[in-house]
Amino acid sequence: MSRGLTSQAARNIFYGGTVFFILLFAVLIFNTEQRIPARSNAAEITPAVVRGKHLWETRNCIGCHTLLGEGAYFAPELGNVYPRRGGDFIKAWMKAQPTGAPGRRQMPQFHLNDQQLDDLVEFLKWTSKVDTEKWPPNIQG
Ligand code: HEC
Structure with missing residues (x-):
């Protein structure tokens, strides 16, 4: 057998x-x-979100930042920056760069106008609403 x-x-x-x-x-x-x-809330992808994404890509934000975990680890994760900081902070932040604060990594000045800043905020707002199965696990990323 x-x-x-x-x-x-x-x-x-x-x-x-x-x-x-x-x-x-x-x-x-x-x-x-x-x-x-x-x-991805595809229905909420407005023209402003598309323009903001275009800015995100052409200004190479991802060369320093991560967005939903993808990108470079030089600067903070921005997938959650909208709920964490809010639109007004983001716009003020973009205008205030570089801060020149000693001991901190610096971010360049991109010279975006008010319309572009609004578009960028719309893009980051939309990104923050993508269903990532609760990632990152806490608001600080
Ligand atoms: C050369 C690298 C670099 C590039 C390119 C860059 N950033 Fe930054 N960014 C930084 C650094 C470094 C910080 C943190 C600075 C600090 O904490 O003092 C920062 C911080 C930020 C913050 C605040 C984050 C927080 O948690 O408070 C926002 C918003 C931001 N960047 C948006 C952008 C956007 C939008 C772009 C593209 C248009 C961009 N950054 C491109 C380096 C960069």
Whole structure:
């Protein structure tokens, strides 16, 4: 009497398992794709948010900051900066750079006008509402 797996049984487990997990993967991809519009509040992407995102990209904010965890670790996470600081602070902050405060890392002056500052705030406000499954775990990021 043979004991353990026959080579045919091993092959069936291999092919069956492969097919099963490929299908499971496809279902999970489909499920994720379906949920993206709701989780990202796609309906709230106004023209101002789009303009703000364009500023974010062209001024290379991500070269120093992270946004929802993506980016560089030179400067604070900004995915939560809107609820943490508010729009007025963000605009005042942008205008006040560089602070020249000794011992602190400096941020450049971007010379954004009032419309651009409003757009940037709209973008950061929208970003803060993306459903990230409660990440970061606390408001300080
Ligand atoms: C050269 C690096 C650099 C770039 C590029 C940069 N920042 Fe900053 N930013 C910093 C640093 C450093 C700080 C923290 C300074 C401090 O705490 O004194 C900061 C802080 C901030 C804060 C305050 C964060 C808080 O938690 O209070 C905001 C808002 C901000 N940056 C927005 C932006 C935006 C928007 C852009 C792009 C237009 C940008 N930054 C580009 C370096 C940068």
